[in-house]
Amino acid sequence: MGISRDSRHKRSATGAKRAFYRKKRAFEKGRQPANTRIGNKRIHLVRTRGGNTKYRALRLEAGNFSWGSEGIARKVRVIVVAFHPSNNELVRTNTLTKSAVVQIDAAPFRQWYEAHYGVQLGRRRQAKGQETEESKKSKSVEKKHEERVKKMGKVEQALEKQFEAGRLYAVVSSRPGQSGRVDGYVLEGEELAFYQRAIRKLFVFLRVLKRKDTTIEEKARLLLNILRAPTQINRFPTSCAIIIGGATLLPRIAVSILLSLRRTLNLSGTYGRHDLHTRSIRIICTFLSALLAFTLLNHDDCWSRKRASSQGLSQLPEPLDLPSQHHLPTQLPPRLAGKTIDFTLFTTTRALSVLVITLWTGTQSSRYHPTHTNPQFAKFLTKAVDPAIFSLSAALIMHAWFYHPHRLPRSYNHWIHQAANIDRRFLQALRLARSGAWQYGLNNSRTNHLLRGVAADLHLPESYGDPALSIPIKCELIHSGCGPSSANCTPSGASGAPSSSA
Incomplete structure (x- = not known):
């Protein structure tokens, strides 16, 4: 029997055979899968x-x-x-x-x-002795x-x-x-x-x-843990399912229960669904489902114990010892201080965005709306509000990441650190300059060694990274040996920080 793509040969849901009312057709034929492998064409x-x-x-x-x-x-x-x-x-x-x-x-x-x-x-894995000679380029090509x-x-x-x-x-x-x-x-x-x-x-x-020293039970337990971890009740997929299900199914169930109660109590009036305050019911159900989802997501005693027992800081650390990672507190966190701060920030931002857009579009019919009173100003607002809010929030987040990384969520710290790819010693120098421990012209052995190591790694004179000898820090050091990238590097560096580019 060949491969067939018809459904007439299959039994019905009750197990009975279907009636044979026509022969096979050529367009219902199937073919063996190609199973394309990697090899010569x-x-x-x-x-x-x-x-x-x-x-x-x-x-x-x-x-x-x-x-x-x-x-x-x-x-x-x-x-x-x-x-x-x-x-x-x-x-x-x-x-x-x-x-x-x-x-x-x-x-x-x-x-x-x-x-x-x-x-x-x-090319970072290549040996330094294997560096090839740079090809000659014209100034126009270099500029391009x-x-x-x-x-x-x-x-x-x-x-x-x-x-x-x-x-x-x-x-x-x-x-x-x-x-x-x-x-x-x-x-x-x-x-x-x-x-x-x-x-x-x-x-x-x-x-x-592939390991032979592990039993079948241990292998099965590992597979079960991999499959079970995302489906636990205090995980993110379960929270999403509760929020979506509560916003869609719970209002229908609530309306059905209220209708049955009205019929049971023989209340006067019609019994249609439109009499009920469906919008209020939907809002209440969505709020309750979101509250339940966040409660379950934050109710993780194992995570709380790991957070409390992890190596953290009971007080703000010194700027020299403050790395770019997220520090965890040594004490148990409060009951509502869970692991969803980044998710909370995201949902709050989206909710405020939806609220502002709804207020703007919902009042356009009014004659006092800016689109009617001052169209040019309204056009400017529609184009400038989103970039302005994004720039403001990005500035606040980056300022916190530079000087107070322990105040940001761990995921924010990790993502920004991976994207920025900045040498940790530059961050420490910036924090020291902000606290006053880094000053030009002073020979402080506790802080002056930071950027000397950076200069040595880039094969530059160590004096380039010494604030007692180099005022301000050389742009070649800040830009990893590539030279100054802009005309205002030197004025910015003279203001007190190592450099504006750091």
Whole structure:
């Protein structure tokens, strides 16, 4: 019996056979899956209905992959299948299908980046003695490269590490068994972070499976923990389910209960659903479900004990000892001080945004609305409010990250630290300058050694990082040996801080 895609041969829900009322049809036929593997190119042409053809790829070794943030595509070599959302067997056999996460060769994208921006990418692992001579460039080319780097030459740290390894994670977006091609896009941003976490968990589990000193019960317990952790009642997925379910299902249940009570008590009037204050019921149900979700999310005694027993600070530390990570308090946190401060900030910001937009759009019919009284001012407000609020919030967050990182949520600290990629010694120098411990012209052995080490690492004179000898700190040191990047570096450095760029 061949592969069939019809539903007439299946039994009904009660188990009875369906009536046989027509023969098989050619358009209901199916074919064996292609199971495209990584290897020398081998494609079969398959004739389909209407004289059309499909390209059944049995082996593929290269394809076109796009780098979305740069807007380019290159033909690259596919190295290995790293993750598959549906079946781990496809990872073991290196089977190429749509949505498979693969590792591709990073060399074509690196060559394009270095030619386009004039900056090396992913070369940190090379030995210092193997440095190649820089090719001569005209001043116009150098100026063009500098402008490109300033505009959009920054590569996120996770992607830069992949360039150092020579392999990039990418997702296959084509159907190799239908089109005969393996095309896709390079993973970036949140999507890359998600797949990296999934691949890490998968590799940990596979490594444990290969070990012979662990029993089957221990392996099953590890798999159960991996699957059970996201479904616990005090986890984020459960909170989302409670909030969404409470906002959609709970109002209907409440309305049905109230209607049944009215019928039972023989109250006068109609019994339609529109008599009830459905909007008030919906607001109350949403509030109760959100309250329950946040209570469950913060009710984690295990997390509270870990937070209390972790190494923290009972009082504000000295600026010299204040790293860029998040410090945890030694005492037990208050009952409502849970682990959702970043989520609370996000929801509060979104709620205020929705409230302001609703007030603005809901009062446009009034003749006193700014769109009627002063259209130019209203147009300016619509364009300037969002950037102004974003700039203000970003300034507050970055100021706290520079000088008081222990006041920010841990996730904020981690994300900003990864994105900024600033030497920790510059941050310590800034905090010391703010507290008054860092002063130009004073020989303080407790603080002056900070930037000397940075100068030594960059092969610059140590005097560049000594505030007693260099007033202000040299721009070459601040910009990692690249020289001054702007005309106002020197005036900013003379104001008392190490530099405005730090």
